[in-house]
Amino acid sequence: EVHLVESGGGLVQPGGSLRLSCAASGFTFSSYSMNWVRQAPGKGLEWVSYISSSSSTIYYADSVKGRFTISRDNAKSSLYLQMNTLRAEDTAVYYCARGSARTYDYWGQGTLVTVSS
Amino acid sequence: DIVMTQTPLSSPVTLGQPASISCRSSQSLVHSDGNTYLSWLQQRPGQPPRLLIYKISNRFSGVPDRFSGSGAGTDFTLKISRVEAEDVGVYYCMQGTQFPPYTFGQGTKLEIK
Numbered sequence: 001e002v003h004l005v006e007s008g009g010g011l012v013q014p015g016g017s018l019r020l021s022c023a024a025s026g027f028t029f030s031s032y033s034m035n036w037v038r039q040a041p042g043k044g045l046e047w048v049s050y051i052s053s054s055s056s057t058i059y060y061a062d063s064v065k066g067r068f069t070i071s072r073d074n075a076k077s078s079l080y081l082q083m084n085t086l087r088a089e090d091t092a093v094y095y096c097a098r099g100s101a102r103t104y105d106y107w108g109q110g111t112l113v114t115v116s117s
Numbered sequence: 118d119i120v121m122t123q124t125p126l127s128s129p130v131t132l133g134q135p136a137s138i139s140c141r142s143s144q145s146l147v148h149s150d151g152n153t154y155l156s157w158l159q160q161r162p163g164q165p166p167r168l169l170i171y172k173i174s175n176r177f178s179g180v181p182d183r184f185s186g187s188g189a190g191t192d193f194t195l196k197i198s199r200v201e202a203e204d205v206g207v208y209y210c211m212q213g214t215q216f217p218p219y220t221f222g223q224g225t226k227l228e229i230k
Contacts (some may be wrong), residue, residue: 037166043139045158045166045209047218059217095165102154102213105177 002106003030004096006097009057009111016115022052022079022096030054033099036070038092040112046092049081051071064090072077075117119212123222129230132165136197138225145190146154147214154213157186157195160224161206169208170195197227205229 007019021044036048049070050059058070069082079096093112097104120143130136146153157170162227168177173193183198197204210222 019187044224045211045221047220061218078124092201097166101171102148102152102219103156103168103171104158104166104212105171106220107167110165 002098004098004106004108006094006096006108006111009113011017011093011114011116012086013117014087017082017084018086018113020081020083020094020096020111020113024077024079024084024096029072029096030074034072034079035097035104036079037095037097037104037107038090038113039095040089043092047078049096051079052106083113086113088115091115118217118218119146119220121210121212121220122140123208123210125223126135126223127228128130129228130200131230132202133199134229136200136204138195138208138227139192140188140195142191142193142212144201144215146193146212147179147190151188155186155188156194156211156213157184158209158221159204159206160209161203164206166209178191200227200229202229 003025005023033052035050051070067085071080093110095110096108099103122141124139155173158166159169160166169180174186185196187194207224207226209224213219
């Protein structure tokens with residue numbers, strides 16, 4: 001059974017940093033692209049970042065480009081999101097999601113990031 | 118970016134009755150490989166999103182057959198043949214044809230009358 005478990009969220013001041021992690025199990029992690037998708041409180045879904053299975057291709061949403069860095073460790077079946085220079089508008093639940101057939105077939109439970117002074 | 122527009126944004130339905138949600142894309146979702154990458158996701162209250170339907174009409178593993186998807190080009194529909202209490206939540210359409218980014222509709226809230 002596929003499992004994705006996010007961690008690393010919390011309360012951070014504007015301008016601060018956080019590193020999110022996503023631990024994957026139940027599938028061959030190295031064979032799949034992975035994504036971060038976020039959801040602000042009471043709002044819809046927003047794609048944040050993509051990384052290919054081998055890390056050779058990486059994309060970011062314009063809203064986070066230059067501030068966030070996605071990475072993965074296939075040996076540890078883990079996905080990461082380094083978030084710097086955080087802003088209030090980055091407040092959201094952050095989900096890791098597996099990419100397959102041009103959709104997101106499995107999602108984690110999410111981790112809440114709150115940016116506030 | 119492709120804009121996805123859902124209607125209605127809220128849908129009160131009676132248990133046991135059908136429900137329908139529409140989704141329109143700002144441009145055709147037919148990919149150069151011939152596939153149309155339109156998905157539907159369900160988000161129950163307090164839960165993460167869950168994939169229901171991919172490539173217009175293919176039900177994902179474990180999805181009940183009361184859920185069905187249809188459409189082509191720029192217009193798509195999710196139908197629930199008989200709504201059950203566990204179907205309450207927000208439904209999103211999502212396009213995977215043009216990337217980056219994959220884009221989502223605003224969401225349609227399904228609630229019981």
